[in-house]
Amino acid sequence: MEQKDLEFFQALLQKMLEEAQNKGDGTLEELNMSNEPFADPADRASAESDRAFILRIRDRERILIRKIHEALRRIDEGVYGICEECGEEISLSRLKARPVTTLCINCKSRQEERENAD
Secondary structure (H helix, E strand, C coil): CCHHHHHHHHHHHHHHHHHHHHHHHHHHHHHHHCCCCCCCHHHHHHHHHHHHHHHHHHHHHHHHHHHHHHHHHHHHHCCCCECCCCCCECCHHHHHHCCCCCCCHHHHHHHHHHHHHC
16 A cells, blocks of 8 residues: 555544544533433433433444554554455555455455354
8 A cells, every 4th residue: 555545544544533532522421411310200211211322322432443543553553454354455445435444345245244144
């Protein structure tokens, strides 16, 4: 992969990281504001459902942040854009669609086929 491509992906990943962290901070603020008492059990149930949904979103953001950090580490180590399974280069179009990916499209397809077979 050319240096200009690596610089593009590094900047893209940094931007994704900032956005994910900002979303996470907003989610935590929402959770802190939702600690009010409820007289009606239905309101309490609705609030608990909303809280569970917010926590699932926060968990997804946390996982994305970890994947972004791993992708940035791979850039630093010089292995970004190399499929972890077959060792071939991952296409730029795939990396643009999913910058945190570690598998080329063929290996990812095979992985999904195995998962669906189980």
